[in-house]
Amino acid sequence: MDVLRRAWAIVWKDLLIEARTKQSFNAMVFFAALVLFIFSFALGPDTELLRRVSGGLLWVGIAFTGILSLSRTYQSEETSGGIEGLRMYPGDVRAIFLGKLLGNVVLLLSVEAVLFPAAAILFQIEMWPHALELAGIALLGTVGFSIVGTFYAALTVNLRAREVMLPLLLFPALVPVLLGAVNATTLVVVGDVMQDTGIWLRLLSAFDVIFFVICIWIFPIALEE
Amino acid sequence: MDNLGFIVVGYGLTWLVLSGYTWRVNRRLESADRALAEWNESDDRARESAAAAPSA
Amino acid sequence: MSVSAKSKPAALLGLVALAVLLAGSVVGLFVVPADAAQGDVQRLMYVHVPAAWLAFLSFFVVFLMSVLYLIQRDLRWDRVAASSAEIGVVFTVLTLALGSMWGKPTWGVWWTWDPRLTTTAIMLAIYVGYLAIRSFADDPEKRARWAAIVGIIGFANVPIVYLSVIWWRTLHQPPSSPRSVAPEILWTLMLNLAAFTLVYIYLMMRRIRLARLEGKLEERVAYHG
Numbered sequence: 415m416d417v418l419r420r421a422w423a424i425v426w427k428d429l430l431i432e433a434r435t436k437q438s439f440n441a442m443v444f445f446a447a448l449v450l451f452i453f454s455f456a457l458g459p460d461t462e463l464l465r466r467v468s469g470g471l472l473w474v475g476i477a478f479t480g481i482l483s484l485s486r487t488y489q490s491e492e493t494s495g496g497i498e499g500l501r502m503y504p505g506d507v508r509a510i511f512l513g514k515l516l517g518n519v520v521l522l523l524s525v526e527a528v529l530f531p532a533a534a535i536l537f538q539i540e541m542w543p544h545a546l547e548l549a550g551i552a553l554l555g556t557v558g559f560s561i562v563g564t565f566y567a568a569l570t571v572n573l574r575a576r577e578v579m580l581p582l583l584l585f586p587a588l589v590p591v592l593l594g595a596v597n598a599t600t601l602v603v604v605g606d607v608m609q610d611t612g613i614w615l616r617l618l619s620a621f622d623v624i625f626f627v628i629c630i631w632i633f634p635i636a637l638e639e
Numbered sequence: 640m641d642n643l644g645f646i647v648v649g650y651g652l653t654w655l656v657l658s659g660y661t662w663r664v665n666r667r668l669e670s671a672d673r674a675l676a677e678w679n680e681s682d683d684r685a686r687e688s689a690a691a692a693p694s695a
Numbered sequence: 696m697s698v699s700a701k702s703k704p705a706a707l708l709g710l711v712a713l714a715v716l717l718a719g720s721v722v723g724l725f726v727v728p729a730d731a732a733q734g735d736v737q738r739l740m741y742v743h744v745p746a747a748w749l750a751f752l753s754f755f756v757v758f759l760m761s762v763l764y765l766i767q768r769d770l771r772w773d774r775v776a777a778s779s780a781e782i783g784v785v786f787t788v789l790t791l792a793l794g795s796m797w798g799k800p801t802w803g804v805w806w807t808w809d810p811r812l813t814t815t816a817i818m819l820a821i822y823v824g825y826l827a828i829r830s831f832a833d834d835p836e837k838r839a840r841w842a843a844i845v846g847i848i849g850f851a852n853v854p855i856v857y858l859s860v861i862w863w864r865t866l867h868q869p870p871s872s873p874r875s876v877a878p879e880i881l882w883t884l885m886l887n888l889a890a891f892t893l894v895y896i897y898l899m900m901r902r903i904r905l906a907r908l909e910g911k912l913e914e915r916v917a918y919h920g
Contacts, residue, residue, distance in 0.1 A: 562848075565848075569828075569841060569844060569845075570828075573828075573831050574831070575831070579824075579827065579828060579831070582820075582823070582824050582827060583824045583828070583845060585820065586817045586818075586820040586821045586824065586849070586852070586856075587821075587848060587849070587852050589817055589852075589856050589859065589860075590852070590855045590856055590858075590859040593859045593860070593862075593863055594859065597863065613862055614862075617855075617858070617859055617862070620855070621855060624851070624855070625848075625851075628847070628848060628851060629848075632765075632844055632847070632848075635765060635840060635844060636841075636844055638840060
């Protein structure tokens with residue numbers, strides 16, 4: 415399909431730029447690790463407590479880091495001709511959304527690939543036995559985060575107060591993702607006696623599907639002049 | 640009545656907020672009315688002076 | 696054809712709303728007997744629940760009008776949406792404040808992570824985002840479009856948020872046992888619900904008229920430069 419091909423072209427371009435400069439990746443990893451460190455200091459050395467809240471801390475770090483990188487989603491288009499360049503994009507603009515979405519997901523997942531092991535060390539958690547489940551949760555949560563994030567980043571790209579408006583719009587919309595990801599991660603780490611993880615995974619999946627459909631549908635309107 | 644304070648504050652707040660907002664909306668309506676009336680006046684005056692001035 | 700601030704039908708409705716609200720408060724405070732279990736504090740339910748109901752109704756109206764606007768691009772729908780959002784904020788703040796008034800004597804705390812209260816707080820954040828993004832656009836059409844997008848996505852999220860918080864709570868707490876409601880309590884609640892709804896309709900009439908007038912003023916300013 416044409417849209418998929420164009421989307422792939424955008425992902426490839428953005429990821430090539432990123433791989434060459436590693437500009438975002440390094441900053442994001444450092445910032446997220448910093449968040450985890452600061453939380454650990456704030457909460458104190460009680461390892462039992464840290465283990466119980468590790469899921470929450472991880473996803474707070476991911477969310478903050480994600481927001482930072484989201485506001486630069488369209489940066490390469492902006493600096494070389496502004497959002498006008500996006501509007502005059504030949505063909506279905508939805509390819510842009512798809513491409514940017516994939517780019518954000520890949521970038522955030524690669525940061526998480528460093529962050530999860532870091533959290534395992536800091537909070538003394540045995541993550542390796544549950545690696546597959548955690549990877550699944552990370553994927554569902556990151557996709558949900560990126561869908562809404564990529565969309566709102568486009569909506570706020572021209573605003574002067576973008577740094578304020580993006581989090582303001584984004585965080586209420588992200589509540590189900592955060593609840594789902596945090597609870598599922600915590601249950602996997604702490605031990606799921608009642609087999610509740612499934613509920614949260616279903617919530618995340620439903621959120622991802624519903625908002626992917628809504629966002630990709632309305633995306634052209636968000637880019638209208 | 641037990642816990643009288645909470646009940647009074649609760650009901651009082653309800654009345655205060657609702658009537659306060661009502662008053663505010665009506666105030667803004669009046670000032671919008673006045674502003675539009677001024678615009679209409681200045682439009683009328685502009686039209687009169689344009690009609691009065693002979694076209695050379 | 697000039698529109699003015701004065702309106703006989705609105706004034707009449709306003710008086711009726713005032714009378715019904717007064718009746719509701721008098722009955723709720725003095726006529727209906729106090730709850731056997733909770734005592735007099737339960738009377739706050741007669742203002743808290745209708746406020747919550749109207750907060751959600753307002754938001755639903757914002758959603759409907761947002762969809763209508765995106766389909767028909769008639770600024771009339773946008774004016775109704777914006778009015779309902781502003782009034783909705785008033786009801787939402789009132790709901791949260793009354794929730795605290797009821798919660799403190801009943802459960803000893805100003806705030807609980809009760810699903811409905813939590814969802815209401817998040818709804819407030821979404822409302823604020825809706826009103827905030829309106830302030831960033833000078834062009835009426837652009838403003839209406841951005842607001843409509845935020846309104847639609849925001850509202851789509853509310854049921855998901857509600858479900859997630861319910862799961863979050865019930866998985867940590869045993870569910871509360873439902874009690875049967877005495878008929879006089881139900882009738883008092885209905886009376887106050889009717890009162891609040893009349894107030895909403897009255898406020899909408901006035902606020903929409905204000906939006907129309909301000910729209911005309913905007914036109915004049917834009918035309919004359």
